[in-house]
Amino acid sequence: MVERSPSVLDLTYAALADPTRRDILQRLRRAEARVTDIARPLPMSLNAVSKHIAVLERAGLVQREIRGRDHFLRAEPARLTEAERWIAEYTGFWERRADALAAHLETYPENPAAEGQA
Template sequence: MVELETPQLNSIFHALGDATRRSMLQVLAEGERTVSQLAEPFDMSLAAASKHIKVLENAGLIRREVRWRTHVCHLEPSPLATAHDWLGHYENFWTNRLDILDRLLRDEDERAANSKKGNDK
């Protein structure tokens, strides 16, 4: 079980809590991008985009590499596995609850069908 209170998990969910940063991660899943390329689709300054990138970097979700004067970003997917594991606990919780509901509804349908058969005689 993944620990509930870890600095890494907190920083991952903080980073994922912003739509701009999630969009940047989605673009990086397609391949490396420069900071300018990541900033381009958004109505923000390069400095503002760099702040978003820094949050992603601090969470370990991306790696920045300097090539001459160009900063190139790469997706680091392993921290997403940590978040996925944590969320998986709740997926199991809801799956179990829905399985119980399914059984109850099937039992109720079966009782209603048996009751109707008894009334038809």
């Protein structure tokens, strides 16, 4: 087998494919937290959570800062742009958006946003 290492996109989508990990990301979106804090409300062992965090970290979706015995985690939302872009391009987001813009300009040919502003 060729055994290629998985791409960023592979890691990102795989990380997002688990509800526990999406949960962890949502929690980290509000504020940074320690591993134990994240694990407390979850219905599984601390070890399992530690593994989930490792998956998110490998995908670059969270970053870890070790302060003493605590590992503080924070979300890295920028790492999702590639995943977002893939879907957007696939679904033709930009084409639809271009159509909408064209329609808009046709309706409002003198929209000030289309001209240099004061």
